[in-house]
Amino acid sequence: xxxxxxxKGGIGKSFIISSLGTCLAGRGKRVVLxxxxxxxxxxxxxxxxxxxKASLTxxxxxxxxxxxxxxxxxIDNLGLLTGAIGSLDPDHIKYTQKIKFFNHIKKINADFxxxxxxxxxxxxxxxxxxxxDKLIVVTVPEITAIENLYFFLKNTFFRKIALACxxxxxxxxxxxxxxxxxxxxxxxxxxxxxxxGGLSKRLEQIINNQxxxxxxxxxxxxxxxxxxxxxxxxxRSVCKKYYSLRSNYVGYIEHDDIVSRCIxxxxxxxxxxxxxxxxxxxxxxxxxxxxxxxxSV
Amino acid sequence: xxxxxxxxxxxxxxxxVDASPADIRKSYLFLKNLYSSESIVTIPLEDELxxxxxxxxxxxxxxAYQRLAAATEQRRPAAPRRERRQSPEVxxxxxxxxxxxxxxxxxxxxxxxxxxxxxxxxxxxxxxxEEENFAALPVYVYTRGYVANYAKHLGLDPQRVASDYMSRxxxxxxxx
Numbered sequence: 001x002x003x004x005x006x007x008k009g010g011i012g013k014s015f016i017i018s019s020l021g022t023c024l025a026g027r028g029k030r031v032v033l034x035x036x037x038x039x040x041x042x043x044x045x046x047x048x049x050x051x052x053k054a055s056l057t058x059x060x061x062x063x064x065x066x067x068x069x070x071x072x073x074x075i076d077n078l079g080l081l082t083g084a085i086g087s088l089d090p091d092h093i094k095y096t097q098k099i100k101f102f103n104h105i106k107k108i109n110a111d112f113x114x115x116x117x118x119x120x121x122x123x124x125x126x127x128x129x130x131x132x133d134k135l136i137v138v139t140v141p142e143i144t145a146i147e148n149l150y151f152f153l154k155n156t157f158f159r160k161i162a163l164a165c166x167x168x169x170x171x172x173x174x175x176x177x178x179x180x181x182x183x184x185x186x187x188x189x190x191x192x193x194x195x196x197g198g199l200s201k202r203l204e205q206i207i208n209n210q211x212x213x214x215x216x217x218x219x220x221x222x223x224x225x226x227x228x229x230x231x232x233x234x235x236r237s238v239c240k241k242y243y244s245l246r247s248n249y250v251g252y253i254e255h256d257d258i259v260s261r262c263i264x265x266x267x268x269x270x271x272x273x274x275x276x277x278x279x280x281x282x283x284x285x286x287x288x289x290x291x292x293x294x295x296s297v
Numbered sequence: 298x299x300x301x302x303x304x305x306x307x308x309x310x311x312x313x314v315d316a317s318p319a320d321i322r323k324s325y326l327f328l329k330n331l332y333s334s335e336s337i338v339t340i341p342l343e344d345e346l347x348x349x350x351x352x353x354x355x356x357x358x359x360x361a362y363q364r365l366a367a368a369t370e371q372r373r374p375a376a377p378r379r380e381r382r383q384s385p386e387v388x389x390x391x392x393x394x395x396x397x398x399x400x401x402x403x404x405x406x407x408x409x410x411x412x413x414x415x416x417x418x419x420x421x422x423x424x425x426x427e428e429e430n431f432a433a434l435p436v437y438v439y440t441r442g443y444v445a446n447y448a449k450h451l452g453l454d455p456q457r458v459a460s461d462y463m464s465r466x467x468x469x470x471x472x473x
Contacts, residue, residue: 011457116442141337142337143337143340143341145340146337146341147341150341150342185345187347188344188345189345190345230327231337233327234331234336234338234339235338236329237311237331238313238338238339238342240311241332241354242342242345242346243345
């Protein structure tokens with residue numbers, strides 16, 4: 001993920017979201033890309049433009065309306081709302097600021113709002129993630145990335161349960177169940193959910209509701225061998241069988257050296273190589289997400 | 298088998314209830330392999346599931362497949378009564394001969410025309426493969442490719458089927 005290794009860059013979250021944005025904009029949709037990676041915003045680089053002067057810092061510090069901070073990206077129909085490198089510690093965003101930020105994001109006038117999040121499982125990251133109608137995650141065929149993905153999904157779903165419990169005034173019961181988990185010999189995610197659901201009919205209903213309304217869209221990036229394509233299917237199966245979590249495997253992107261060359265030369269990839277295999281794979285990911293379809297292998 | 302049970306079996310195999318017999322078999326082989334071996338997808342999950350629970354998962358997959366496969370056969374009264382298939386290993390008893398391949402194809406309810414469409418192999422060649430009409434089949438490399446492709450669409454191991462089948466093909470050609 002972004003901060004994992006300075007040599008390798010990331011697993012390609014920003015590349016994929018900026019490409020998806022470019023792809024949707026190319027179809028005539030009005031798209032706003034929100035770079036909410038508050039620690040390391042760099043979507044502008046992927047779009048081939050300089051760092052915009054307007055950034056989310058102004059929203060948080062000077063209360064400038066969010067809509068005024070959207071700048072042209074150099075690509076028709078595609079606006080960019082950028083984060084603020086280093087100047088904003090995600091820990092210092094107050095709860096009220098966060099709610100205001102969410103409300104303003106929802107009010108942005110566009111067909112699609114794509115939010116790029118930093119790596120990690122900070123609750124601000126997770127809460128922003130949970131805002132979305134389509135929850136997209138990116139991983140690569142590497143054991144560490146896949147492990148991080150499971151960790152992220154578990155944390156995210158717990159957060160979703162916690163928010164729902166708070167809403168129903170059951171926060172204390174959840175907190176108690178969590179502290180008592182060792183005493184009940186609870187070893188893992190599924191056992192905890194089962195235990196929690198067994199505490200009351202109401203909790204069981206909440207958990208089932210939350211499971212019903214949680215579907216992850218999995219994108220597998222940097223595929224180097226054909227045999228790796230099915231890793232997406234495997235992850236999907238594991239999410240269901242181990243965690244009861246639903247997901248769609250919406251596509252894979254093959255590794256191609258021209259991608260990193262484009263990024264280094266600040267050429268937006270989808271504009272530079274629209275007919276390349278990667279670009280076609282991105283288009284298919286967009287189609288699958290929009291049409292609720294999956295890769296068939 | 299009642300409707301609820303069968304829905305559960307389809308769910309275990311991660312299929313829609315309208316899945317074809319070929320899809321059922323494909324998904325079964327995929328899941329069985331996924332949960333009975335180690336890969337970068339399952340290694341990070343060691344703490345999540347005890348070895349017992351993992352074994353149960355494989356048993357569930359096995360059971361779901363057996364039940365759905367048996368139900369498919371019951372739905373086809375015209376077909377002669379056959380031994381219930383246990384697993385891919387049993388299929389290969391006595392080798393993947395042409396007639397065995399045809400038998401598997403028929404059990405999976407895949408028509409020869411459908412297979413021709415899916416594999417882009419002419420029906421005539423598919424029939425020659427099933428009849429082991431070696432003389433009417435093309436040269437080694439092509440036939441091997443056809444057989445592997447045929448096997449793949451039945452959810453069988455293409456390498457294994459092809460090398461088994463081609464050993465008889467070669468023997469027959471040498472005999473001439």
